[in-house]
Amino acid sequence: MTRALAATGKYVSLTLASVVMLLPLVLIVFGSLKTGQEFLATNPFAPPESWTNVSNYATAFTRGGMLRGFANTVVIFVAAISGTILIGAATAYALDRFRFRGRSAVLGLFLLATLVPGVTTQVATFQIVNGLGLYNSRWALILLFMGTDIISIYIFLQFVRAIPRSLDEAATIEGAGHLRIFFQIILPNLKPAIATVVIIKGIGIYNEFFLPFLYLPDPDLRPISTALFAFKGPFGSQWEVISAGVVITIVPILVLFLFLQRYIYNGFTSGATK
Amino acid sequence: MTTTTTGAPGPSPADADAPAARPSPSGPGRGGGWRQRAVPYLFLTVPVGLLLLLTYLPVANMFWYSVTDWDGLARSKEFVGLDNYVEIFTDPDNVRVFYVSLYYFLASFAQMAIALYFATILSFRVRLKNLWKGILFFPYLINGVAIGLIFLNFLKPGGGLDTVLLATGLDSLVRQWTGDPDIANVTLAAVSVWRYTGLNFVMFLGAIQSINSEIYEAAEIDGAGRWHEFWHIILPSIRPIVGLSFILAISGSLSVFEIPYVMTNGGNGTETFVIRTIWMAFNRNMVGLASAMAVVLLAIVLVVTWVQRRVVPEEEVDLT
Numbered sequence: 354m355t356r357a358l359a360a361t362g363k364y365v366s367l368t369l370a371s372v373v374m375l376l377p378l379v380l381i382v383f384g385s386l387k388t389g390q391e392f393l394a395t396n397p398f399a400p401p402e403s404w405t406n407v408s409n410y411a412t413a414f415t416r417g418g419m420l421r422g423f424a425n426t427v428v429i430f431v432a433a434i435s436g437t438i439l440i441g442a443a444t445a446y447a448l449d450r451f452r453f454r455g456r457s458a459v460l461g462l463f464l465l466a467t468l469v470p471g472v473t474t475q476v477a478t479f480q481i482v483n484g485l486g487l488y489n490s491r492w493a494l495i496l497l498f499m500g501t502d503i504i505s506i507y508i509f510l511q512f513v514r515a516i517p518r519s520l521d522e523a524a525t526i527e528g529a530g531h532l533r534i535f536f537q538i539i540l541p542n543l544k545p546a547i548a549t550v551v552i553i554k555g556i557g558i559y560n561e562f563f564l565p566f567l568y569l570p571d572p573d574l575r576p577i578s579t580a581l582f583a584f585k586g587p588f589g590s591q592w593e594v595i596s597a598g599v600v601i602t603i604v605p606i607l608v609l610f611l612f613l614q615r616y617i618y619n620g621f622t623s624g625a626t627k
Numbered sequence: 628m629t630t631t632t633t634g635a636p637g638p639s640p641a642d643a644d645a646p647a648a649r650p651s652p653s654g655p656g657r658g659g660g661w662r663q664r665a666v667p668y669l670f671l672t673v674p675v676g677l678l679l680l681l682t683y684l685p686v687a688n689m690f691w692y693s694v695t696d697w698d699g700l701a702r703s704k705e706f707v708g709l710d711n712y713v714e715i716f717t718d719p720d721n722v723r724v725f726y727v728s729l730y731y732f733l734a735s736f737a738q739m740a741i742a743l744y745f746a747t748i749l750s751f752r753v754r755l756k757n758l759w760k761g762i763l764f765f766p767y768l769i770n771g772v773a774i775g776l777i778f779l780n781f782l783k784p785g786g787g788l789d790t791v792l793l794a795t796g797l798d799s800l801v802r803q804w805t806g807d808p809d810i811a812n813v814t815l816a817a818v819s820v821w822r823y824t825g826l827n828f829v830m831f832l833g834a835i836q837s838i839n840s841e842i843y844e845a846a847e848i849d850g851a852g853r854w855h856e857f858w859h860i861i862l863p864s865i866r867p868i869v870g871l872s873f874i875l876a877i878s879g880s881l882s883v884f885e886i887p888y889v890m891t892n893g894g895n896g897t898e899t900f901v902i903r904t905i906w907m908a909f910n911r912n913m914v915g916l917a918s919a920m921a922v923v924l925l926a927i928v929l930v931v932t933w934v935q936r937r938v939v940p941e942e943e944v945d946l947t
Contacts, residue, residue, distance in 0.1 A: 359853070363748055363753065364754075366744075366745075366748070367745070367748070367753070367759050370741075370745065370759075370762075370763060371759065371762045371763075373821070374762050374763060374765070374766055374821070375762060376781075376787060377777045377778060377780075377781040377787060377821075378777065380780065380781060380786075380787045381776075381777050381780060381781075384780060396790060397780075397785075397786055397787045397790055398787070398790055440673060440674045440677070441674075443670045443671070443673070443674060444670070444671060444674040444675075446670060447666075447667040447668075447670035447671045448667075448671075450667075451666065451667035453664065453667045453668065456667075459671060459675060462675065462678060462679075462683070463678065466678060466682045466683070468928065468929055468932050469682055469686060469925065469928075470878060470882055470924075470925070470928055472882045472884060472901050473689075473882070473921045473924045473925045473928070474682070474685040474686055474689060474921065474925070475685075475905075475921075476689060476692070476904060476905075476908045476914060476917045476918050476920075476921050477684075477685035477686070477688040477689040477692060477918060477921070478681060478685040479908070479909075480685075480688065480699070480914075481680065481681070481684060481685060481688075496677070496681070497681060499677070500677030500678065500680065500681040501677070501678070501681050501682055506674070531666050531670075535670070556768060559770070560768075560769075560770045560771060562770070562771050562772050562885050563884060563885070567905075567909075577770070578770055578771075578772050579772075581770065581772045581773060581776070582772045582889065584776070585776075585889075592780055595776055595780070596776075596780060598776075599773045599776050599777055602769075602770050602772075602773045603769055603770070603773055606768050606769065606770070607765070610761070610765060610768055614757075614761065617768070618764070618829055618833075621767075621826065621829060621830075622829055622830050622833045
């Protein structure tokens, strides 16, 4: 009896939590498919009259600048992620494969930097980025994304350690230099780490709001986050268009999540505890 | 400093130097000793350069700005000693932001309790486990701006929540969820719980699932109930990760930005530490004062992290 009750309680609580998690999302999807008049006149729970009314999506993409937002996000993502991979792998390679003066100092610098939360230093970082003439340039974001990502360095460090040194040595005997070892042995063997970093950092870059908000006010350069935020202005009272913008923002992440669930769970649990 | 985790059976520290020290066997490496020694430094130039430029230089500058009256534009800065710090702790508008962060801090307890409850349930046999897990975790992956807008839509007068309350006869509970200063912070903190519970949940679940299953089996043979298992097996085993989440909750509640910024723009008494700092630095041009705020935040985070390292022994801290 109590066992049956416990089992019921379990499923009731799971269902309740799922409703809380999904309801706000479902209502946004409903809203995004309604016409402006319909949105104002109907109950938020009322399904849209036409499930194929995509005019709000068209508005969000074109007038709302979301298409440009995606393009900007992709450019920033590709550049930042390539830089992050090269920087992280180079750092890990140097720190794991060489013993040199200052090694522990460098390690200490990276370790200590994990304790400095990014949001706190932006007041001063802004002056530096501005001094470099990068304010209102995509390079500001690319530089910040790749220059301050210490978690990726740690992920790479752990994977480099697991690559047998005998591979390096065999290559050295064949006359390979360090650059060749790095590009032909280390990087290819880091594929699992690279996949993890691309997924986690990709989601991070896609969702980042603070940095583009601070450094990229130019409407033509806006990535997806600030492009969506800008909806609050011109579409402030057109909730059906805002809803469409929200759905457009979420769909890519949802697709990614459905296909890469396991990697995402593993990536976040390992990244978060560092 | 060890390399014992390398797959190869136990290379000694001396061997570890080999790739760097060994001259190239084919000869031309002769006399290239300094070049060999320069290799790791060359690999580290860009990473360390960026680290210094984008983390350490700003931190150093921040300390310097914090004792000046700099407006962010003028060429000269006047040294003002600790005036900025005094102002932070005496101006009621500044002190308020600490009070606001308490809402988020308290909410994080609810968040951890919910996460722990579902992590425990889902660590046992449940139908559709992956579906539940996915639903609970997914909000964590959603863009913060999108979450703000989703809840503005959900909580606006006549929105989803009000409709539910009216339909269930709870009319008296209807409020201006984000407009009423008395409850706006509670609302925003609740949205924050909605957003972050999934991360806590997945971290807890991972920790619970790594508990050796033989321990459960032994407990079940002893006739231990679920409640007993929770208190005596699960909770003690995942204490480090609960401790870590608790500490993260403190620094997290001080650096809240996106949700209140998107939903209320810091109005109705919902201004947070970061919103106020940014506003000071970039809207009021009080870079000196904003830097002092940032230094205070950094100091709190560092102290909290230091306490955490003392209290919760970290097994995976071996990063060298």
